[in-house]
Amino acid sequence: QGQEKLSCNPKKENGTHVVLCELGNPMKAGAQITVDMELSVSGLEDMGDAITFHLQLRSKNSPSPSNASVTVTVPVEAEAEMELRGNSLPATTVLPTSWHWVEGSQRLEDHGIKVEHVYELHNKGPGTVSGVTLSLAIPHLLGDHVLLYLLELGTEGGMNCSHHPALNPAQV
Numbered sequence: 001q002g003q004e005k006l007s008c009n010p011k012k013e014n015g016t017h018v019v020l021c022e023l024g025n026p027m028k029a030g031a032q033i034t035v036d037m038e039l040s041v042s043g044l045e046d047m048g049d050a051i052t053f054h055l056q057l058r059s060k061n062s063p064s065p066s067n068a069s070v071t072v073t074v075p076v077e078a079e080a081e082m083e084l085r086g087n088s089l090p091a092t093t094v095l096p097t098s099w100h101w102v103e104g105s106q107r108l109e110d111h112g113i114k115v116e117h118v119y120e121l122h123n124k125g126p127g128t129v130s131g132v133t134l135s136l137a138i139p140h141l142l143g144d145h146v147l148l149y150l151l152e153l154g155t156e157g158g159m160n161c162s163h164h165p166a167l168n169p170a171q172v
Helices: none
Strands: 007-013 016-022 050-056 069-075 080-089 116-126
Touching: none
Parallel strands: none
Antiparallel strands: 007 016, 050 069, 080 116
């Protein structure tokens, strides 16, 4: 009857995190109660797909081997918003009409004007992420002709990259 806020205290018992809530004392025999609990749990990044709670009702006054217990499994869903930003330096490039690609040359100028493409992948949260894969498809051929000569690929921030076979084929 009515609604009351529970007094709950976190504890650690035998390496397990326990929250003890006092429901009332004394409680009349045969009383039925409903408890709605809202839990805020942090550090779930490595918990897998679900977290399990073991709930048990115990009486201090009359210990009974039939203390009611229930297990509740709640799915863990990570939420993180990723954002990809990119730009080219310079933003616009125009090849002079007199320029021609020189096959077999080791000079950078003979392969085109240098354009640097920079991509930044940002996690806007609220959760952390790991194991993210970013695949970039850059058109380097137009038919049988070289459209972009891919010279090098660099990363910052502890990322691993696999290089495309078309990366610097003439070893310029």
